[in-house]
Structure formats: structure tokens, C-alpha cells
Amino acid sequence: MNLRVIGHLCLKSTISLIIAIFVFYGIAVINGLLHIFEVLSLQTCLPRNVAKFEKIVSSRYEKEDEEEFKMKNGGSTLWTLDPIEERAREIYTKKVFADFRDQLKVLTGYRFVEVEKNTYKVFTIEKPSISKQRIYSYIVIVDKDEDIVSCNCKIFEFVGILCAHALKVMHFIGIHHIPKKYILKR
Known part of the structure; x- marks a missing residue:
């Protein structure tokens, strides 16, 4: 050929x-x-x-x-580079981790101000595209020495995970771990 x-x-x-x-x-x-x-x-x-x-x-x-x-085998993908999210992936079930990751996503829609030492007011970011937007605010109190972060939304008390409001403040003040008190046995 x-x-x-x-x-x-x-x-x-x-x-x-x-x-x-x-x-x-x-x-x-x-x-x-x-x-x-x-x-x-x-x-x-x-x-x-x-x-x-x-x-x-x-x-x-x-x-x-x-x-x-x-x-x-527990290797859910991470949404952020935050060590808190990585730790949450290790300790929570997939369902609880998914809920926790949702809180991390929600925190991007919040701002905060320190109203007094270790007390923060966390509120939703105002969106100009929404005409009658309701602005919600929450109070987060932090005791770094005792490793305590509490929010008046009570999500931790009802759901068992840290809320977006507490996570927002924790990130800002340099708490990059989940305090032991907030890791529940599942």
C-alpha cells in the first residue's frame, strides 16, 4: 500500500x-x-x-x-480558607457541616460595630436594590479568656452550631478555632 x-x-x-x-x-x-x-x-x-x-x-x-x-469519606469540599471551616469539617457530620457552611456563607452579608468592650452589634448589610429592606441586628458578646462567644439569636442553643453573627465577630477578633464549648457530641 x-x-x-x-x-x-x-x-x-x-x-x-x-x-x-x-x-x-x-x-x-x-x-x-x-x-x-x-x-x-x-x-x-x-x-x-x-x-x-x-x-x-x-x-x-x-x-x-x-x-x-x-x-x-468525610472530605467535603471547603468553601473558604478559614481554619474554622476546616475544623468543622473534621468534627461535624456531613449534614451539620453543611448547615455550618451555610452560616459561613451568610456571614458575608453582615457588618458589625463594637458597641462596648467585647460587645458587638452585628447587622445585615443594606442593599440599595431592595426598597423596603428590613435591617436585622444581633448582639454578640465575647470573652476571649474563657473562650465564650454568645449571640442573642440563640442559633447555637437551638441548632447546635455557631451562628453567622458569632463567626463574623470571631473572625475579626482573631478567634480562628471553634471553642470546645461549641463542639457538641453527635
């Missing part, structure tokens, strides 16, 4: 492989694998392209398996 015929067969088989990929894996998966077409070559014969494709897919599945393993 001459080189032109071999080249044509390689091109034809590679195109067949690409069509098979679309049919077998579906469009949704292919959207995540579009970079493979940069690796597959129309000038390379089918066996080499199949080997390249298998390596790419295998690598992707290994990453997915690793993420799934982390989630099943």
Missing part, C-alpha cells in the same frame, strides 16, 4: 472514532472532553488515537472517583 492510501485509512478510522465517542458518551460528557480533539490527530492511525483517548478518559474517571471517595 502506498502512503496516501494508509493516510486516508488513518483519517477515516480516526473520524469513525470521533463519531463513536459522540454516540457512546453523549454530548454532555463530550462537552467536558472537548480538549481531547486537540490531542487526537487526524494524521495518526486509529490504535494510537484509541490509546490516547483511553488515557484521557481514564484520567478523568480517576479524578471523579477521587472526588466521590473524598465526599463519601
Whole structure:
């Protein structure tokens, strides 16, 4: 066979492989694998392209398996770089950790002022886009020596996790751990 015929067969088989990929894996998966077409070559014969494709897919599945393993074995992903969140992931169940992480997200919508020593007023940030927004405020009292942080919202007393108001103040004053008093046996 001459080189032109071999080249044509390689091109034809590679195109067949690409069509098979679309049919077998579906469009949704292919959207995540579009970079493979940069690796597959129309000038390379089918066996080499199949080997390249298998390596790419295998690598992707290994990453997915690793993420799934982390989630099943307590390795929930972190939302922040805050050591408090990392510690919460270690000590709480997945459900409680999800609730705790929600409090971390909510705290971004609060501001605070120190009204007297170790007493803070935490309030919602006013949003100009909301015409009749109600501004809520909470009082957080801190005793750093005793490792106590209390808020008048009473979320800890009812739910068993620190509230966004307490977390906001703790972060600002340099408490980067969850005090033992606020780690309940589950």
C-alpha cells in the first residue's frame, strides 16, 4: 500500500472514532472532553488515537472517583480558607457541616460595630436594590479568656452550631478555632 492510501485509512478510522465517542458518551460528557480533539490527530492511525483517548478518559474517571471517595469519606469540599471551616469539617457530620457552611456563607452579608468592650452589634448589610429592606441586628458578646462567644439569636442553643453573627465577630477578633464549648457530641 502506498502512503496516501494508509493516510486516508488513518483519517477515516480516526473520524469513525470521533463519531463513536459522540454516540457512546453523549454530548454532555463530550462537552467536558472537548480538549481531547486537540490531542487526537487526524494524521495518526486509529490504535494510537484509541490509546490516547483511553488515557484521557481514564484520567478523568480517576479524578471523579477521587472526588466521590473524598465526599463519601468525610472530605467535603471547603468553601473558604478559614481554619474554622476546616475544623468543622473534621468534627461535624456531613449534614451539620453543611448547615455550618451555610452560616459561613451568610456571614458575608453582615457588618458589625463594637458597641462596648467585647460587645458587638452585628447587622445585615443594606442593599440599595431592595426598597423596603428590613435591617436585622444581633448582639454578640465575647470573652476571649474563657473562650465564650454568645449571640442573642440563640442559633447555637437551638441548632447546635455557631451562628453567622458569632463567626463574623470571631473572625475579626482573631478567634480562628471553634471553642470546645461549641463542639457538641453527635
